[in-house]
Amino acid sequence: MPVYDVYAKNCPTRMLLDHIADKWTALVLWKISGGPVRFNQLRRDVEGISTKVLSQTLKRLGRDGLISREVFATVPVTVEYAITPLGQTLSEKIEILAEWAETNIEAVLAAQEHFDKAAGDEMGATAAGAANRRLIQAAGMR
Amino acid sequence: MPVYDVYAKNCPTRMLLDHIADKWTALVLWKISGGPVRFNQLRRDVEGISTKVLSQTLKRLGRDGLISREVFATVPVTVEYAITPLGQTLSEKIEILAEWAETNIEAVLAAQEHFDKAAGDEMGATAAGAANRRLIQAAGMR
DNA sequence: GAAAGTCGCTTTCCAATGGAAACTTGATGG
DNA sequence: CCATCAAGTTTCCATTGGAAAGCGACTTTC
Numbered sequence: 504m505p506v507y508d509v510y511a512k513n514c515p516t517r518m519l520l521d522h523i524a525d526k527w528t529a530l531v532l533w534k535i536s537g538g539p540v541r542f543n544q545l546r547r548d549v550e551g552i553s554t555k556v557l558s559q560t561l562k563r564l565g566r567d568g569l570i571s572r573e574v575f576a577t578v579p580v581t582v583e584y585a586i587t588p589l590g591q592t593l594s595e596k597i598e599i600l601a602e603w604a605e606t607n608i609e610a611v612l613a614a615q616e617h618f619d620k621a622a623g624d625e626m627g628a629t630a631a632g633a634a635n636r637r638l639i640q641a642a643g644m645r
Numbered sequence: 646m647p648v649y650d651v652y653a654k655n656c657p658t659r660m661l662l663d664h665i666a667d668k669w670t671a672l673v674l675w676k677i678s679g680g681p682v683r684f685n686q687l688r689r690d691v692e693g694i695s696t697k698v699l700s701q702t703l704k705r706l707g708r709d710g711l712i713s714r715e716v717f718a719t720v721p722v723t724v725e726y727a728i729t730p731l732g733q734t735l736s737e738k739i740e741i742l743a744e745w746a747e748t749n750i751e752a753v754l755a756a757q758e759h760f761d762k763a764a765g766d767e768m769g770a771t772a773a774g775a776a777n778r779r780l781i782q783a784a785g786m787r
Numbered sequence: 788g789a790a791a792g793t794c795g796c797t798t799t800c801c802a803a804t805g806g807a808a809a810c811t812t813g814a815t816g817g
Numbered sequence: 818c819c820a821t822c823a824a825g826t827t828t829c830c831a832t833t834g835g836a837a838a839g840c841g842a843c844t845t846t847c
Contacts, residue, residue: 512692550654568756579794614710721823
């Protein structure tokens with residue numbers, strides 16, 4: 504049997520990690536794991552997602568066997584997305600990640616504040632300071 | 646105490662999930678959790694990452710308090726990145742995700758094959774054919 | 788019977804992000 | 818004084834992402 508390694512560029516597990524270690528994918532899959540949901544309901548629940556990205560994300564999840572898609576001949580047509588057994592196992596892991604975020608958000612915010620304060624301190628009105636400030640801004644650290 | 650919700654567009658936890666639910670971040674953090682690593686070592690170990698993205702990723706991880714950075718006055722200069730206690734708690738969750746990927750990759754590959762095969766099939770005028778055609782078209786797999 | 792609304796998308800357009808590769812900095816050995 | 822190495826940064830172009838509009842099929846409202 505093959506040896507899988509996410510650190511290898513061409514390993515299938517790398518591709519899979521690319522699919523699942525994604526903000527929108529995580530939010531959408533977790534939401535669907537709570538029960539079947541329709542397209543526009545997802546759009547409203549997952550604040551900030553665009554229909555384009557939602558559509559792409561659902562396609563990928565469907566192809567990977569993590570969710571199913573069912574069409575109901577109502578008017579207007581209704582489409583329900585539901586979690587599969589395989590998807591359920593993944594959503595449990597994603598839930599752990601999301602819970603970590605909610606548990607540790609304050610520690611992270613504190614770290615960011617500390618970091619930004621230190622960056623501001625170590626440069627006065629010097630030329631080097633101005634240069635660094637520009638660097639930091641370029642690095643998107645504000 | 647504020648109520649955090651990753652589904653809310655402007656919640657700090659959403660920003661945090663955005664940082665951690667990312668392919669490169671996950672790979673880099675997990676690698677560093679195995680012991681202090683230098684920049685170029687990371688670059689070699691995490692196959693496919695560019696220096697630009699590695700640099701940005703390390704900055705973000707540092708600002709979020711998940712890794713530390715130590716400079717050694719060797720020649721040429723050496724820089725070591727190490728995991729922090731906070732980062733260690735996260736890397737354990739990320740490891741769970743990566744393990745899920747390695748455990749379930751074959752099921753996902755099978756699902757993809759099944760899905761793509763259905764898309765490639767001739768599909769006559771059967772009810773099943775029509776149903777599949779709808780699924781495939783919706784998934785944009787032509 | 789025309790206009791407006793619903794759902795589930797797709798398309799278009801522009802801005803932001805990502806990757807490949809060249810360049811920089813600073814100290815040293817040849 | 819040229820080449821080298823670590824640790825990045827910068828440049829350039831391609832891919833991706835988001836906002837908004839369009840679409841098809843059908844009902845409800847005026």
